[in-house]
Amino acid sequence: MKMKSVLAKLSPLFESAIVVLLATIFVVSVTFAATTIGSSITTGGNVTATGWASTTNATTTDYVYVGWGVTAPAGFDYKGDLIVSDDAFINDQATTSKSLWVGSAGTANNLSMSGGDLYVQDDVEIDGDLWLVRATTTDSLYVGGNASTTGDLYVSGGTIDITTSTATTTMGLFVRPKGATSTTTMSIGDQNDHIQGCLEMVRENEYYRCYIDGDKTGIVCALGRCN
Known part of the structure; x- marks a missing residue:
């Protein structure tokens, strides 16, 4: 009878302990499971996820930084910017309404970098066709x-x-007509009185020149190079 009385007194304590244990197991299970939030989150600090984060829509009023260890280029003011430390793949189409800069340095001397300009710091290789309205080179052109x-x-x-x-x-050097009624013209010189046309030919290090004489009545050919 004495043992029965003791167990009766301890029964409420066992019941409380079991309730606490079950509640702890439930909280731990929810914590380690996926979390779904059906409403908005507003925070003045940071949101950190050590695993995956999935969203159907994301908007930022400042910038998005993907990766680490990147020195921001000139013009990166952290307002509506995107920086990626490694590769970026776009499966469809990429469009810029202002300009595109390829390279980590360089100086755009002839571009305003607006209205659809493209600046490439180093070489460009194109395996297909290139269509231009106008092309200018300040150095060399190799074909x-x-x-x-x-x-x-x-x-x-x-x-x-x-x-x-x-x-x-x-x-x-060939100058040939395209049609039966067209003419071919090779002009050397200019209409300026101080510029005379001269045709120079060379063979085995001997030069001959042909030009219009001073009276403009004939052609003179003589030994030597054009002046």
Whole structure:
């Protein structure tokens, strides 16, 4: 009877302990399971997720930084910007309404970087076609294959050099008509009185020149180079 009385007194304590244990197990289970929030979250601090985070819509009024260890380029003011420390893949189409800068340095000397400009710091390789309205180079232009133009070709540098590295290739400059009624013209010189046209030919290090005489009545050919 004494033992029964003791157990009767301890029974409420066992019941409380079991309730606490079950509640603890439930809280731990919910904590380690996926969390779904059906309403908005407003916080003045940071939100950190060590695992995956999934959302159907995300908006930021400042910037998005993906990765680490990146030095922000010039113009990155952390207002509506996106920075990615490694590769970025776009499966469909990428559009910019202002400009595109490729490279980590360089100086855009001839571009305003607006209205759809493209600046590339180093080389560009294009395996397909390139269509241009106008092209300007401040250095050199190398064409490995054929080049054709339906318009005029102007060279302001002063020299056109036609050469080949193949000994069996005969070089030439051809001016040919396209239609039966068209004419071919090769003009050397200018209408300015102080500029005279001169045709120079060379063979085995001997130069001959041909030009219009001073009276403008004939052509003179003599030994020596054009002046």
